Amino acid sequence: MQASPNQNFFALVEERYSAYRGARFLETPEGCSHTWDDLDRASGRFANLLRTLNLPAASRIVVQVEKSPDALFLYLATLRAGYVFVPLNTAYLPTEVEYFLGNAEPAVVICRPTDFDWVSALGQQFGIDRIFTLGSERDGTLFERVQKQPESFQTIHRTAGDLAAIIYTSGTTGRCKGAMLTHGNLAANARALHDFWGWTDRDVFLHALPIFHVHGLFISLGPALLAGSRLIWLPKFDVQRVLQELPRATVFMGVPTYYTRLLADPRLDTEVCRNIRLFASGSAPLSTETFNEFRTRTGHTLLERYGMSETNVLTSNPFHRDCGERIAGTVGVPLPGVSVRIVDDQGALCPVGEIGYVQVKGPNVFCGYWRLPELSRTEFTEDHWFKTGDLGRFGGNPGEDRIPETYLTLVGRSKDLVITGGYNVYPKEVERFLNELPGIVESAVVGVPDHDFGEAVVAVVVPKPGAKLDEREMIRTLKTRIGGFKVPKRIHIVSELPRNTMGKVLKEELKARVRGEAR
Secondary structure, eight states: OOOOOOOOHHHHHHHHHTTOTTSEEEEOTTSOEEEHHHHHHHHHHHHHHHHHTOOOTTOEEEEEOOOOHHHHHHHHHHHHTTOEEEEOOTTOOHHHHHHHHHHHOOSEEEEOGGGHHHHHHHHHHTTOOOEEEOOTTSOSHHHHHHTTSOSOOOOOOOOTTSEEEEEEEOOTTSSOEEEEEEHHHHHHHHHHHHHHTTOOTTOEEEEOSOSSSHIIIIITHHHHHHHTOEEEEOSSOOHHHHHHHGGGOSEEEEOHHHHHHHHTSTTOSTTTTTTOOEEEEOSSOOOHHHHHHHHHHHSOOOEEEEEETTTEEEEEOOSSGGGOOOOTTOOOEEOTTOEEEEEOTTSOBOOTTOOEEEEEESTTSOOOBTTOHHHHHHTBOTTSOEEEEEEEEESSSTTOOSSOTTOEEEEEESSOOEEETTEEEOHHHHHHHHHTSTTEEEEEEEEEEETTTEEEEEEEEEEOTTOOOOHHHHHHHHTTTSOGGGSOSEEEEOSOOOBOTTSOBOHHHHHHHHTTOOO
Protein backbone atom coordinates (compact mmCIF):
# COMPACT_ATOMS: atom_id res chain seq x y z
CA MET A 1 0.00 0.00 0.00
CA GLN A 2 1.43 3.38 -1.02
CA ALA A 3 2.15 5.77 1.88
CA SER A 4 0.14 8.97 1.92
CA PRO A 5 2.04 12.21 1.17
CA ASN A 6 3.47 14.08 4.12
CA GLN A 7 1.04 16.92 4.94
CA ASN A 8 3.30 18.50 7.56
CA PHE A 9 3.24 22.22 6.69
CA PHE A 10 7.03 22.31 6.93
CA ALA A 11 7.25 19.57 4.32
CA LEU A 12 5.36 21.86 1.92
CA VAL A 13 7.82 24.69 2.60
CA GLU A 14 10.76 22.30 2.35
CA GLU A 15 9.60 21.13 -1.06
CA ARG A 16 9.44 24.72 -2.33
CA TYR A 17 12.88 25.88 -1.14
CA SER A 18 14.76 22.82 -2.36
CA ALA A 19 15.31 24.62 -5.68
CA TYR A 20 17.00 27.72 -4.22
CA ARG A 21 18.79 26.67 -1.06
CA GLY A 22 21.67 29.07 -1.62
CA ALA A 23 19.46 32.13 -2.14
CA ARG A 24 19.04 34.69 0.63
CA PHE A 25 16.07 33.95 2.87
CA LEU A 26 16.21 36.48 5.70
CA GLU A 27 18.17 39.56 6.69
CA THR A 28 18.01 41.97 9.60
CA PRO A 29 18.81 45.71 9.67
CA GLU A 30 21.76 44.84 11.91
CA GLY A 31 23.42 42.94 9.07
CA CYS A 32 22.52 39.36 10.02
CA SER A 33 21.79 37.29 6.90
CA HIS A 34 20.50 33.74 6.37
CA THR A 35 20.03 31.62 3.25
CA TRP A 36 17.34 28.99 2.74
CA ASP A 37 20.06 26.43 3.42
CA ASP A 38 20.62 28.14 6.78
CA LEU A 39 16.89 27.80 7.46
CA ASP A 40 17.09 24.07 6.72
CA ARG A 41 20.10 23.58 8.99
CA ALA A 42 18.87 25.75 11.86
CA SER A 43 15.37 24.22 11.92
CA GLY A 44 17.02 20.80 11.73
CA ARG A 45 19.10 21.50 14.83
CA PHE A 46 16.11 22.79 16.79
CA ALA A 47 14.00 19.82 15.65
CA ASN A 48 16.71 17.36 16.66
CA LEU A 49 16.91 18.91 20.12
CA LEU A 50 13.16 18.63 20.61
CA ARG A 51 13.20 14.98 19.54
CA THR A 52 16.00 14.18 22.04
CA LEU A 53 13.62 15.16 24.84
CA ASN A 54 11.50 12.06 24.12
CA LEU A 55 8.26 14.00 24.30
CA PRO A 56 4.84 12.37 23.97
CA ALA A 57 3.17 12.62 20.57
CA ALA A 58 1.47 15.97 19.84
CA SER A 59 3.19 17.64 22.81
CA ARG A 60 2.56 21.35 23.18
CA ILE A 61 5.58 23.66 23.05
CA VAL A 62 4.75 26.99 24.72
CA VAL A 63 6.93 29.87 23.52
CA GLN A 64 7.10 33.41 24.92
CA VAL A 65 10.22 35.01 23.46
CA GLU A 66 11.21 38.16 21.61
CA LYS A 67 11.05 38.19 17.83
CA SER A 68 14.34 37.10 16.25
CA PRO A 69 15.52 34.83 13.41
CA ASP A 70 15.98 32.02 15.93
CA ALA A 71 12.40 32.45 17.15
CA LEU A 72 11.26 31.88 13.56
CA PHE A 73 13.49 28.82 13.19
CA LEU A 74 12.07 27.44 16.45
CA TYR A 75 8.49 27.80 15.17
CA LEU A 76 9.28 25.98 11.93
CA ALA A 77 11.28 23.33 13.79
CA THR A 78 8.38 22.62 16.14
CA LEU A 79 6.15 21.83 13.16
CA ARG A 80 8.95 19.93 11.47
CA ALA A 81 9.41 17.72 14.54
CA GLY A 82 5.68 17.00 14.68
CA TYR A 83 4.83 18.94 17.82
CA VAL A 84 2.27 21.68 18.51
CA PHE A 85 3.42 25.30 18.59
CA VAL A 86 1.77 27.55 21.24
CA PRO A 87 3.00 31.17 21.01
CA LEU A 88 2.24 33.64 23.79
CA ASN A 89 2.13 37.41 23.59
CA THR A 90 5.34 38.81 25.09
CA ALA A 91 3.27 41.35 27.03
CA TYR A 92 1.56 38.64 29.09
CA LEU A 93 2.46 38.80 32.78
CA PRO A 94 2.86 35.91 35.27
CA THR A 95 -0.81 35.94 36.32
CA GLU A 96 -1.80 35.43 32.69
CA VAL A 97 0.91 32.92 31.79
CA GLU A 98 -0.14 30.83 34.78
CA TYR A 99 -3.52 30.25 33.14
CA PHE A 100 -1.98 29.28 29.78
CA LEU A 101 0.40 26.76 31.34
CA GLY A 102 -2.42 25.18 33.31
CA ASN A 103 -4.68 25.02 30.27
CA ALA A 104 -2.23 23.94 27.56
CA GLU A 105 -0.27 21.55 29.81
CA PRO A 106 2.86 21.90 27.68
CA ALA A 107 5.74 19.45 27.71
CA VAL A 108 8.22 22.28 27.07
CA VAL A 109 8.24 26.00 27.87
CA ILE A 110 10.66 28.41 26.21
CA CYS A 111 10.92 31.92 27.61
CA ARG A 112 13.18 34.95 27.61
CA PRO A 113 16.35 34.65 29.75
CA THR A 114 15.15 37.50 32.00
CA ASP A 115 11.90 35.61 32.76
CA PHE A 116 13.42 32.27 33.69
CA ASP A 117 12.97 32.58 37.47
CA TRP A 118 9.23 33.27 37.50
CA VAL A 119 8.53 30.92 34.59
CA SER A 120 10.39 28.15 36.42
CA ALA A 121 8.31 28.78 39.53
CA LEU A 122 5.14 28.40 37.46
CA GLY A 123 6.60 25.31 35.82
CA GLN A 124 7.09 23.66 39.21
CA GLN A 125 3.47 24.44 40.05
CA PHE A 126 2.31 22.48 36.99
CA GLY A 127 4.98 19.81 36.97
CA ILE A 128 6.76 21.17 33.88
CA ASP A 129 10.48 20.47 34.19
CA ARG A 130 11.63 21.20 30.62
CA ILE A 131 12.05 24.97 30.65
CA PHE A 132 14.55 26.67 28.37
CA THR A 133 15.47 30.23 27.50
CA LEU A 134 15.99 31.85 24.11
CA GLY A 135 17.23 35.42 23.78
CA SER A 136 17.10 37.77 20.83
CA GLU A 137 20.92 38.00 20.75
CA ARG A 138 21.51 34.32 19.99
CA ASP A 139 21.74 33.50 23.68
CA GLY A 140 19.90 31.37 26.21
CA THR A 141 20.02 27.75 27.30
CA LEU A 142 18.06 26.50 24.29
CA PHE A 143 20.41 28.20 21.83
CA GLU A 144 23.45 26.78 23.63
CA ARG A 145 22.08 23.22 23.48
CA VAL A 146 21.01 23.56 19.86
CA GLN A 147 24.58 24.19 18.72
CA LYS A 148 25.50 20.61 19.66
CA GLN A 149 22.75 19.05 17.55
CA PRO A 150 23.12 17.63 14.01
CA GLU A 151 21.77 19.76 11.15
CA SER A 152 20.06 17.01 9.18
CA PHE A 153 16.49 16.07 10.14
CA GLN A 154 13.83 13.99 8.43
CA THR A 155 10.59 15.98 8.64
CA ILE A 156 8.03 14.04 10.66
CA HIS A 157 5.01 12.75 8.74
CA ARG A 158 1.75 14.46 9.57
CA THR A 159 -1.73 14.37 8.03
CA ALA A 160 -3.71 17.48 7.09
CA GLY A 161 -5.90 16.93 10.16
CA ASP A 162 -3.05 16.75 12.67
CA LEU A 163 -2.72 19.64 15.08
CA ALA A 164 0.00 22.18 14.24
CA ALA A 165 -0.63 25.12 16.56
CA ILE A 166 -2.85 26.46 19.32
CA ILE A 167 -3.54 30.19 19.25
CA TYR A 168 -5.13 31.63 22.37
CA THR A 169 -7.91 34.08 21.64
CA SER A 170 -10.47 35.87 23.80
CA GLY A 171 -13.33 33.82 25.20
CA THR A 172 -16.94 34.57 26.04
CA THR A 173 -16.26 33.91 29.73
CA GLY A 174 -13.37 36.38 29.83
CA ARG A 175 -10.86 33.54 29.80
CA CYS A 176 -8.79 32.97 26.67
CA LYS A 177 -9.58 29.88 24.64
CA GLY A 178 -7.18 27.94 22.46
CA ALA A 179 -8.04 27.79 18.76
CA MET A 180 -6.65 24.55 17.31
CA LEU A 181 -5.15 24.95 13.84
CA THR A 182 -4.09 21.93 11.81
CA HIS A 183 -1.34 21.48 9.24
CA GLY A 184 -4.08 21.47 6.61
CA ASN A 185 -5.45 24.80 7.90
CA LEU A 186 -2.02 26.45 7.61
CA ALA A 187 -1.41 25.03 4.14
CA ALA A 188 -4.84 26.04 2.81
CA ASN A 189 -4.43 29.64 3.97
CA ALA A 190 -0.86 29.91 2.67
CA ARG A 191 -1.78 28.53 -0.76
CA ALA A 192 -4.84 30.76 -1.12
CA LEU A 193 -2.98 33.95 -0.20
CA HIS A 194 0.05 32.98 -2.29
CA ASP A 195 -2.16 32.85 -5.37
CA PHE A 196 -4.64 35.62 -4.54
CA TRP A 197 -1.98 38.20 -3.64
CA GLY A 198 0.44 37.20 -6.39
CA TRP A 199 3.49 36.21 -4.32
CA THR A 200 6.70 35.30 -6.19
CA ASP A 201 10.33 34.53 -5.38
CA ARG A 202 11.14 38.09 -6.50
CA ASP A 203 9.23 39.57 -3.58
CA VAL A 204 11.01 41.21 -0.66
CA PHE A 205 8.73 41.23 2.37
CA LEU A 206 9.33 43.85 5.07
CA HIS A 207 8.14 41.96 8.16
CA ALA A 208 7.47 44.25 11.14
CA LEU A 209 4.64 42.28 12.78
CA PRO A 210 4.92 40.28 16.03
CA ILE A 211 5.05 36.52 15.59
CA PHE A 212 2.89 35.47 18.53
CA HIS A 213 -0.22 36.42 16.51
CA VAL A 214 -1.76 34.80 13.41
CA HIS A 215 -1.16 37.98 11.38
CA GLY A 216 2.61 37.87 11.70
CA LEU A 217 3.05 34.12 12.10
CA PHE A 218 0.68 32.52 9.57
CA ILE A 219 -1.07 35.08 7.37
CA SER A 220 2.07 36.93 6.32
CA LEU A 221 4.74 34.22 6.61
CA GLY A 222 2.79 31.36 5.02
CA PRO A 223 2.57 32.71 1.45
CA ALA A 224 6.05 34.25 1.68
CA LEU A 225 7.54 30.86 2.61
CA LEU A 226 5.72 29.11 -0.22
CA ALA A 227 6.89 31.72 -2.74
CA GLY A 228 10.52 31.68 -1.68
CA SER A 229 10.37 35.40 -0.97
CA ARG A 230 13.12 37.22 0.90
CA LEU A 231 12.36 38.63 4.36
CA ILE A 232 13.60 41.85 5.89
CA TRP A 233 13.09 40.91 9.53
CA LEU A 234 12.42 43.79 11.93
CA PRO A 235 12.27 42.96 15.66
CA LYS A 236 9.23 45.23 15.99
CA PHE A 237 7.37 47.99 14.19
CA ASP A 238 9.34 51.22 14.26
CA VAL A 239 8.50 54.12 11.94
CA GLN A 240 12.14 55.09 11.42
CA ARG A 241 13.19 51.52 10.57
CA VAL A 242 10.21 50.90 8.30
CA LEU A 243 10.77 54.10 6.31
CA GLN A 244 14.44 53.21 6.00
CA GLU A 245 13.74 49.72 4.64
CA LEU A 246 10.62 50.37 2.53
CA PRO A 247 12.55 51.33 -0.66
CA ARG A 248 14.07 47.82 -0.73
CA ALA A 249 10.76 46.01 -0.20
CA THR A 250 7.89 44.93 -2.44
CA VAL A 251 5.39 43.84 0.24
CA PHE A 252 4.42 45.33 3.61
CA MET A 253 1.66 44.21 5.97
CA GLY A 254 0.41 45.89 9.11
CA VAL A 255 -2.43 46.71 11.42
CA PRO A 256 -4.18 50.08 10.91
CA THR A 257 -2.09 51.61 13.72
CA TYR A 258 1.05 51.07 11.63
CA TYR A 259 -0.41 53.08 8.77
CA THR A 260 -1.65 55.95 10.94
CA ARG A 261 1.82 56.25 12.47
CA LEU A 262 3.51 56.16 9.08
CA LEU A 263 1.16 58.87 7.84
CA ALA A 264 2.15 61.02 10.81
CA ASP A 265 5.71 61.14 9.44
CA PRO A 266 6.26 63.64 6.59
CA ARG A 267 8.89 61.35 5.02
CA LEU A 268 6.21 58.91 3.84
CA ASP A 269 5.77 59.67 0.13
CA THR A 270 5.64 58.06 -3.31
CA GLU A 271 9.44 57.84 -3.56
CA VAL A 272 9.82 55.83 -0.35
CA CYS A 273 7.13 53.42 -1.57
CA ARG A 274 8.37 53.22 -5.17
CA ASN A 275 9.03 49.46 -5.21
CA ILE A 276 6.05 48.29 -3.12
CA ARG A 277 3.44 46.26 -5.00
CA LEU A 278 1.26 45.42 -1.99
CA PHE A 279 0.34 47.22 1.22
CA ALA A 280 -2.09 45.04 3.21
CA SER A 281 -4.02 45.90 6.37
CA GLY A 282 -5.79 43.63 8.81
CA SER A 283 -6.46 42.56 12.43
CA ALA A 284 -8.63 45.65 13.05
CA PRO A 285 -10.99 47.91 11.07
CA LEU A 286 -9.27 50.40 8.76
CA SER A 287 -10.83 53.86 8.75
CA THR A 288 -11.88 55.48 5.49
CA GLU A 289 -9.82 58.52 6.52
CA THR A 290 -6.63 56.43 6.74
CA PHE A 291 -7.49 54.60 3.50
CA ASN A 292 -7.91 57.84 1.55
CA GLU A 293 -4.98 59.70 3.09
CA PHE A 294 -2.62 56.81 2.43
CA ARG A 295 -3.60 56.70 -1.24
CA THR A 296 -3.13 60.47 -1.58
CA ARG A 297 0.28 60.45 0.09
CA THR A 298 1.80 57.33 -1.46
CA GLY A 299 -0.15 56.59 -4.64
CA HIS A 300 -0.90 53.13 -3.21
CA THR A 301 -4.34 51.76 -2.31
CA LEU A 302 -4.33 49.75 0.92
CA LEU A 303 -5.68 46.21 0.59
CA GLU A 304 -7.94 45.44 3.54
CA ARG A 305 -8.81 41.87 4.37
CA TYR A 306 -10.75 39.96 7.04
CA GLY A 307 -9.55 37.11 9.18
CA MET A 308 -9.62 35.58 12.65
CA SER A 309 -7.38 33.51 14.89
CA GLU A 310 -9.72 30.59 14.20
CA THR A 311 -9.58 30.89 10.42
CA ASN A 312 -6.65 33.04 9.25
CA VAL A 313 -7.80 35.10 6.24
CA LEU A 314 -11.36 34.65 5.00
CA THR A 315 -11.93 37.51 2.57
CA SER A 316 -9.77 40.07 0.81
CA ASN A 317 -10.12 43.09 -1.39
CA PRO A 318 -8.74 42.24 -4.85
CA PHE A 319 -5.03 42.41 -5.54
CA HIS A 320 -5.24 42.54 -9.34
CA ARG A 321 -7.07 45.57 -10.76
CA ASP A 322 -8.87 43.49 -13.35
CA CYS A 323 -10.52 41.50 -10.53
CA GLY A 324 -12.16 44.53 -8.96
CA GLU A 325 -11.62 47.76 -7.06
CA ARG A 326 -10.37 48.05 -3.49
CA ILE A 327 -13.17 49.82 -1.65
CA ALA A 328 -12.76 51.60 1.68
CA GLY A 329 -14.87 50.12 4.45
CA THR A 330 -15.16 46.68 2.86
CA VAL A 331 -13.11 43.53 3.37
CA GLY A 332 -13.56 42.24 -0.16
CA VAL A 333 -14.55 38.85 -1.50
CA PRO A 334 -14.14 35.32 -0.09
CA LEU A 335 -10.80 33.71 -0.90
CA PRO A 336 -10.83 30.73 -3.26
CA GLY A 337 -12.05 27.68 -1.35
CA VAL A 338 -13.69 29.81 1.38
CA SER A 339 -17.47 30.16 1.69
CA VAL A 340 -19.11 33.06 3.53
CA ARG A 341 -22.80 33.52 4.26
CA ILE A 342 -24.93 36.06 6.14
CA VAL A 343 -27.84 34.70 8.17
CA ASP A 344 -30.57 36.14 10.39
CA ASP A 345 -31.57 35.13 13.92
CA GLN A 346 -33.37 32.05 12.59
CA GLY A 347 -30.44 30.95 10.43
CA ALA A 348 -32.07 31.95 7.13
CA LEU A 349 -29.90 33.54 4.44
CA CYS A 350 -30.06 37.33 4.35
CA PRO A 351 -30.57 39.07 1.03
CA VAL A 352 -27.82 41.31 -0.36
CA GLY A 353 -27.61 44.55 1.59
CA GLU A 354 -29.21 43.16 4.75
CA ILE A 355 -27.16 42.91 7.92
CA GLY A 356 -26.86 39.54 9.63
CA TYR A 357 -24.46 37.13 11.30
CA VAL A 358 -21.30 36.17 9.40
CA GLN A 359 -20.71 32.42 9.09
CA VAL A 360 -17.85 30.74 7.22
CA LYS A 361 -16.70 27.37 5.94
CA GLY A 362 -13.49 26.17 4.27
CA PRO A 363 -10.24 24.20 4.64
CA ASN A 364 -8.72 27.15 6.54
CA VAL A 365 -11.29 26.98 9.37
CA PHE A 366 -9.96 25.57 12.65
CA CYS A 367 -11.02 22.23 14.09
CA GLY A 368 -12.27 23.51 17.46
CA TYR A 369 -11.24 24.95 20.81
CA TRP A 370 -8.65 23.21 22.96
CA ARG A 371 -10.34 21.12 25.65
CA LEU A 372 -13.69 22.87 25.15
CA PRO A 373 -15.72 20.25 23.26
CA GLU A 374 -19.10 21.75 24.12
CA LEU A 375 -18.08 25.24 22.97
CA SER A 376 -16.56 23.72 19.83
CA ARG A 377 -19.94 22.17 19.03
CA THR A 378 -22.03 25.26 19.74
CA GLU A 379 -19.76 27.58 17.73
CA PHE A 380 -20.54 25.56 14.59
CA THR A 381 -23.95 25.17 12.97
CA GLU A 382 -25.48 21.75 12.33
CA ASP A 383 -24.32 22.01 8.72
CA HIS A 384 -20.73 22.78 9.88
CA TRP A 385 -20.47 26.54 9.33
CA PHE A 386 -18.39 28.45 11.89
CA LYS A 387 -20.17 31.31 13.66
CA THR A 388 -17.66 34.16 13.58
CA GLY A 389 -19.58 36.37 16.00
CA ASP A 390 -19.31 39.26 13.54
CA LEU A 391 -22.14 41.19 11.92
CA GLY A 392 -21.97 42.10 8.25
CA ARG A 393 -23.64 42.29 4.87
CA PHE A 394 -22.84 41.61 1.26
CA GLY A 395 -22.96 44.68 -0.96
CA GLY A 396 -23.94 48.14 0.18
CA ASN A 397 -26.99 49.52 1.88
CA PRO A 398 -30.28 48.96 0.04
CA GLY A 399 -30.32 51.22 -3.01
CA GLU A 400 -26.54 51.71 -2.94
CA ASP A 401 -24.64 50.28 -5.91
CA ARG A 402 -21.13 51.53 -5.07
CA ILE A 403 -20.24 48.23 -3.41
CA PRO A 404 -20.52 45.03 -5.52
CA GLU A 405 -22.80 42.28 -4.23
CA THR A 406 -19.82 39.93 -3.78
CA TYR A 407 -18.03 42.27 -1.35
CA LEU A 408 -18.37 41.75 2.40
CA THR A 409 -18.75 44.72 4.73
CA LEU A 410 -18.41 44.22 8.48
CA VAL A 411 -20.63 46.46 10.55
CA GLY A 412 -19.93 45.33 14.09
CA ARG A 413 -19.27 42.45 16.44
CA SER A 414 -21.93 40.51 18.20
CA LYS A 415 -19.40 39.95 20.94
CA ASP A 416 -17.85 42.81 22.88
CA LEU A 417 -14.31 42.23 21.67
CA VAL A 418 -12.13 45.35 21.57
CA ILE A 419 -9.34 45.41 18.98
CA THR A 420 -6.66 47.90 19.94
CA GLY A 421 -3.57 48.26 17.77
CA GLY A 422 -4.38 44.88 16.21
CA TYR A 423 -4.53 43.07 19.58
CA ASN A 424 -7.70 41.51 20.93
CA VAL A 425 -8.94 42.59 24.36
CA TYR A 426 -12.01 40.92 25.83
CA PRO A 427 -13.75 43.28 28.28
CA LYS A 428 -14.77 40.57 30.75
CA GLU A 429 -11.15 39.67 31.40
CA VAL A 430 -10.21 43.29 32.22
CA GLU A 431 -13.40 43.70 34.25
CA ARG A 432 -12.42 40.66 36.33
CA PHE A 433 -9.13 42.30 37.32
CA LEU A 434 -10.80 45.66 37.94
CA ASN A 435 -13.41 44.11 40.21
CA GLU A 436 -10.64 42.59 42.34
CA LEU A 437 -9.25 46.04 43.15
CA PRO A 438 -10.13 47.51 46.59
CA GLY A 439 -13.13 49.81 46.69
CA ILE A 440 -14.79 48.73 43.42
CA VAL A 441 -18.34 47.36 43.32
CA GLU A 442 -18.50 46.66 39.60
CA SER A 443 -17.00 47.74 36.30
CA ALA A 444 -17.62 47.81 32.59
CA VAL A 445 -15.01 47.96 29.83
CA VAL A 446 -15.67 49.22 26.30
CA GLY A 447 -13.73 50.19 23.19
CA VAL A 448 -13.99 53.70 21.78
CA PRO A 449 -12.63 55.03 18.47
CA ASP A 450 -8.97 56.06 18.61
CA HIS A 451 -7.00 57.56 15.73
CA ASP A 452 -3.79 55.74 16.62
CA PHE A 453 -4.95 52.34 17.88
CA GLY A 454 -8.25 51.98 16.02
CA GLU A 455 -9.95 51.42 19.36
CA ALA A 456 -8.89 52.40 22.87
CA VAL A 457 -9.78 50.42 25.99
CA VAL A 458 -11.80 52.52 28.45
CA ALA A 459 -13.28 51.43 31.80
CA VAL A 460 -16.15 52.71 33.90
CA VAL A 461 -16.22 51.71 37.59
CA VAL A 462 -18.67 52.06 40.46
CA PRO A 463 -17.03 52.63 43.87
CA LYS A 464 -18.12 51.06 47.14
CA PRO A 465 -19.83 53.46 49.57
CA GLY A 466 -17.24 55.76 51.11
CA ALA A 467 -14.40 54.48 48.91
CA LYS A 468 -12.12 57.04 47.26
CA LEU A 469 -10.81 55.71 43.95
CA ASP A 470 -7.80 57.16 42.16
CA GLU A 471 -7.67 56.67 38.38
CA ARG A 472 -3.88 56.81 38.10
CA GLU A 473 -3.38 54.37 40.95
CA MET A 474 -5.86 51.89 39.44
CA ILE A 475 -4.11 52.06 36.06
CA ARG A 476 -0.72 51.66 37.73
CA THR A 477 -1.92 48.56 39.59
CA LEU A 478 -3.44 47.00 36.47
CA LYS A 479 -0.13 47.40 34.63
CA THR A 480 1.41 44.99 37.14
CA ARG A 481 -1.27 42.37 36.59
CA ILE A 482 -2.20 42.30 32.89
CA GLY A 483 -0.51 43.04 29.56
CA GLY A 484 -0.14 46.72 28.82
CA PHE A 485 -2.34 46.60 25.71
CA LYS A 486 -5.27 45.51 27.92
CA VAL A 487 -4.92 48.30 30.48
CA PRO A 488 -7.59 51.02 30.06
CA LYS A 489 -6.36 54.38 28.81
CA ARG A 490 -9.00 56.03 31.01
CA ILE A 491 -11.05 54.88 34.00
CA HIS A 492 -14.24 56.84 34.66
CA ILE A 493 -15.81 56.76 38.12
CA VAL A 494 -19.63 56.81 38.19
CA SER A 495 -22.36 56.22 40.74
CA GLU A 496 -24.05 53.48 38.69
CA LEU A 497 -23.86 51.71 35.34
CA PRO A 498 -26.70 52.17 32.82
CA ARG A 499 -28.82 49.02 32.49
CA ASN A 500 -31.86 47.82 30.60
CA THR A 501 -34.97 46.32 32.19
CA MET A 502 -33.30 42.90 32.25
CA GLY A 503 -30.35 44.26 34.21
CA LYS A 504 -27.88 44.07 31.33
CA VAL A 505 -25.31 46.85 31.17
CA LEU A 506 -25.96 49.13 28.19
CA LYS A 507 -22.47 49.27 26.76
CA GLU A 508 -23.45 51.29 23.70
CA GLU A 509 -24.72 54.00 26.04
CA LEU A 510 -21.45 53.81 27.97
CA LYS A 511 -19.49 54.19 24.74
CA ALA A 512 -21.47 57.31 23.87
CA ARG A 513 -20.70 58.78 27.28
CA VAL A 514 -16.94 58.23 27.18
CA ARG A 515 -16.33 58.60 23.43
CA GLY A 516 -13.41 60.84 22.65
CA GLU A 517 -12.12 60.97 26.25
CA ALA A 518 -9.63 58.10 25.83
CA ARG A 519 -7.11 60.25 23.94
